Amino acid sequence: MKSISKLIRRFVGIMTLSTILFSILNVAFFAIVFVKNTSTFSPWDMADHVAAALLLTDDCYCISDDVMAKLKEENAWAVLINNDTRQVVWQTDNLPNNIPMQYTLSDIAELTRGYVDGYPTFTGEAQNGLLVLGYPKDRFWKHTRASWDYNFIADLPKNTIIILAINTVLIFLIYVAANTKLLHSIRPITNGIQDLSSGSPVCIKENGMFFELAKKINKTSEILQMQAEQLRKKETARANWIAGVSHDVRTPLSMIMGYAGQLKSSKNLSEIERKKASVIVRQSKRMKDLISDLNLASKLEYDMQPITMKQENAVSIIRQVVVDFMNMDIDDRFPIEWKTVDTLSACYINADKDLLKRAISNLIQNSINHNENGCVIYVYVNDDNNTCKICIEDSGIGASDEQIDKLNNTPHYMVCDTNTTEQRHGLGLLIVKQIIKGHNEEILIGHSEYGGFKVELIIPK
Amino acid sequence: MNEDYLLSKRILLVDDEQELLDMVFSILIEYGFQNVKTAKNVKEAMEQAEKSRPELAILDVMLPDGSGFDLMEQLKKGGDYPILFLTARGEDDDKFKGFGLGADDYIIKPFLPKELLFRIMAVLRRSYKGENPLVCLHDSQIDFSCAEVIKNDEHIPLTAKEYDLLSALYRNAGRIVTIDALCEAAWGDNPFGYENSLMAHIRLIREKIEQNPSHPVSLVTVKGLGYKLIVEGK
Numbered sequence: 001m002k003s004i005s006k007l008i009r010r011f012v013g014i015m016t017l018s019t020i021l022f023s024i025l026n027v028a029f030f031a032i033v034f035v036k037n038t039s040t041f042s043p044w045d046m047a048d049h050v051a052a053a054l055l056l057t058d059d060c061y062c063i064s065d066d067v068m069a070k071l072k073e074e075n076a077w078a079v080l081i082n083n084d085t086r087q088v089v090w091q092t093d094n095l096p097n098n099i100p101m102q103y104t105l106s107d108i109a110e111l112t113r114g115y116v117d118g119y120p121t122f123t124g125e126a127q128n129g130l131l132v133l134g135y136p137k138d139r140f141w142k143h144t145r146a147s148w149d150y151n152f153i154a155d156l157p158k159n160t161i162i163i164l165a166i167n168t169v170l171i172f173l174i175y176v177a178a179n180t181k182l183l184h185s186i187r188p189i190t191n192g193i194q195d196l197s198s199g200s201p202v203c204i205k206e207n208g209m210f211f212e213l214a215k216k217i218n219k220t221s222e223i224l225q226m227q228a229e230q231l232r233k234k235e236t237a238r239a240n241w242i243a244g245v246s247h248d249v250r251t252p253l254s255m256i257m258g259y260a261g262q263l264k265s266s267k268n269l270s271e272i273e274r275k276k277a278s279v280i281v282r283q284s285k286r287m288k289d290l291i292s293d294l295n296l297a298s299k300l301e302y303d304m305q306p307i308t309m310k311q312e313n314a315v316s317i318i319r320q321v322v323v324d325f326m327n328m329d330i331d332d333r334f335p336i337e338w339k340t341v342d343t344l345s346a347c348y349i350n351a352d353k354d355l356l357k358r359a360i361s362n363l364i365q366n367s368i369n370h371n372e373n374g375c376v377i378y379v380y381v382n383d384d385n386n387t388c389k390i391c392i393e394d395s396g397i398g399a400s401d402e403q404i405d406k407l408n409n410t411p412h413y414m415v416c417d418t419n420t421t422e423q424r425h426g427l428g429l430l431i432v433k434q435i436i437k438g439h440n441e442e443i444l445i446g447h448s449e450y451g452g453f454k455v456e457l458i459i460p461k
Numbered sequence: 462m463n464e465d466y467l468l469s470k471r472i473l474l475v476d477d478e479q480e481l482l483d484m485v486f487s488i489l490i491e492y493g494f495q496n497v498k499t500a501k502n503v504k505e506a507m508e509q510a511e512k513s514r515p516e517l518a519i520l521d522v523m524l525p526d527g528s529g530f531d532l533m534e535q536l537k538k539g540g541d542y543p544i545l546f547l548t549a550r551g552e553d554d555d556k557f558k559g560f561g562l563g564a565d566d567y568i569i570k571p572f573l574p575k576e577l578l579f580r581i582m583a584v585l586r587r588s589y590k591g592e593n594p595l596v597c598l599h600d601s602q603i604d605f606s607c608a609e610v611i612k613n614d615e616h617i618p619l620t621a622k623e624y625d626l627l628s629a630l631y632r633n634a635g636r637i638v639t640i641d642a643l644c645e646a647a648w649g650d651n652p653f654g655y656e657n658s659l660m661a662h663i664r665l666i667r668e669k670i671e672q673n674p675s676h677p678v679s680l681v682t683v684k685g686l687g688y689k690l691i692v693e694g695k
Contacts (some may be wrong), residue, residue, distance in 0.1 A: 250549035253571035261574040316641040
């Protein structure tokens with residue numbers, strides 16, 4: 001999973017940055033401490049200073065009061081060993097009792113390097129002797145056997161880098177080893193959350209360190225699935241109810257349309273009676289269209305209408321719809337003008353042929369329904385580089401800006417989630433919008449240059 | 462055009478709604494059909510089919526003792542004649558099933574009488590084309606049985622493409638047939654790119670059926686959309 005590798009990358013990044021930061025901080029800290037300790041005070045310097053301050057006058061050694069005061073302040077003692085006799089020839093008043101007064105060469109070598117009876121000692125060269133400065137036992141620690149191989153010193157930078165690199169690798173390996181189990185435990189959890197968001201059922205093993213989380217996710221999935229199933233059942237029941245009602249209405253409506261149609265063309269009836277029959281036929285046909293629209297709109301709304309996309313010639317499809325209307329319009333009140341340029345015989349788009357036909361039919365039917373006194377309907381297809389534009393406009397009464405705004409922005413009552421008594425636009429346009437939505441197309445509703453209504457469908461090729 | 466021979470065809474009408482049967486019966490009789498029999502279920506339909514040997518059957522899909530699709534298969538065993546479905550079941554799956562089983566048309570209720578009659582006549586014309594003596598045009602006649610045009614007592618043979626195109630136009634006589642539908646009728650499923658060939662063939666047909674091909678009266682152009690065959694007496 002992508003997020004796991006991202007997690008590891010993030011950790012390595014943080015770890016590297018932390019290491020660098022800590023190294024810098026540590027070096028800085030030690031540098032500060034070292035400088036602070038060494039700059040203010042050095043026992044070797046002190047020994048040299050005391051040795052220099054010790055003066056021989058008239059076979060007697062004396063030292064200035066301020067140096068003496070400094071020694072006392074440090075709680076240090078000092079002796080001067082004569083070069084020839086190797087006996088103590090001068091000493092401070094605070095000399096501990098067990099400090100020897102006679103030294104052999106090996107004693108001197110020992111005290112120079114380390115301690116005298118546990119007291120850390122430092123030496124300085126004085127006149128005719130060696131000044132030994134002793135500090136309290138717990139004041140200094142002395143490294144008595146310091147010796148470094150030259151190669152070791154020369155290789156120190158290289159070895160330091162190698163050791164650091166090994167350390168880094170080891171830390172990473174330790175991290176991976178320590179976190180592999182954690183990642184293994186997290187993986188099903190993250191997978192489960194991803195599946196939840198896609199609506200798939202989730203069943204994670206409820207064990208490991210995240211068993212409580214897994215349990216909650218499983219429970220959430222169960223609730224979501226149950227809700228989805230209930231929603232699906234409701235939607236199916238609603239769509240089936242609409243389909244069932246429309247099926248049951250079809251047969252009685254057939255009889256109304258059939259008999260009214262016969263009466264409309266009956267020669268035994270008067271003109272007025274035939275007109276009344278015409279109204280019944282017309283209204284029955286509206287009901288027929290309404291049933292059909294209601295059924296399709298409900299199916300499209302609840303995704304029960306499969307959309308089968310194929311490469312289709314838009315010109316051919318629209319031409320067939322126009323011709324079907326022209327063949328139907330017997331009294332010629334709604335002439336349709338085909339305005340597509342003669343040179344455009346094909347414009348291939350990815351579409352569901354039947355649904356696109358239905359959308360165009362609805363738009364032409366809208367022009368017919370809303371213009372009782374008849375109008376000219378203009379239809380054309382335009383091939384515009386990457387898009388195919390299908391335009392249906394008319395010379396009818398059209399619509400005001402406010403009405404067009406409502407058509408563009410107000411949802412139909414069938415898909416509106418608020419209670420309202422306001423009359424919405426017909427199902428025909430809703431179906432067109434649903435079909436267009438299913439095709440990822442664009443619909444533009446506006447005024448026609450011919451004075452009426454204009455709808456433009458923009459379909460990517 | 463003399464279509465009386467089609468009106469004499471025996472029609473079997475099957476629907477479980479008596480009132481709908483009566484209405485469709487009256488529409489057909491009023492139009493001029495002389496032999497219309499009705500049945501309310503599969504059993505009656507089979508008996509009637511044996512007795513009257515129909516030449517066209519109009520079936521509902523949902524019948525009390527069986528499905529219209531099954532009935533169609535049984536009827537087809539008794540004779541090869543066209544079958545239409547007239548049903549309230551408008552689902553695509555039902556339509557595909559009907560056509561898949563060999564139905565000639567599928568009409569969804571509710572319907573206008575004119576639409577029903579047009580579709581019945583279109584199916585009959587297509588199915589019994591060979592029986593038609595002559596199709597009368599303004600300046601000539603078409604004899605589909607001999608694949609020829611008779612103009613000024615001269616018999617002019619039709620080529621295969623001309624015959625296909627005229628057949629498609631005749632099936633929809635009086636109605637516009639799109640350029641695409643005509644190309645499909647003549648050149649099959651992928652008709653794109655044949656528009657110019659179609660125009661050439663239309664010109665040739667006009668030379669055969671029109672007195673003045675430059676001013677056609679029987680095969681008229683509907684600009685940008687298609688062509689319409691005007692048949693005399695229709």
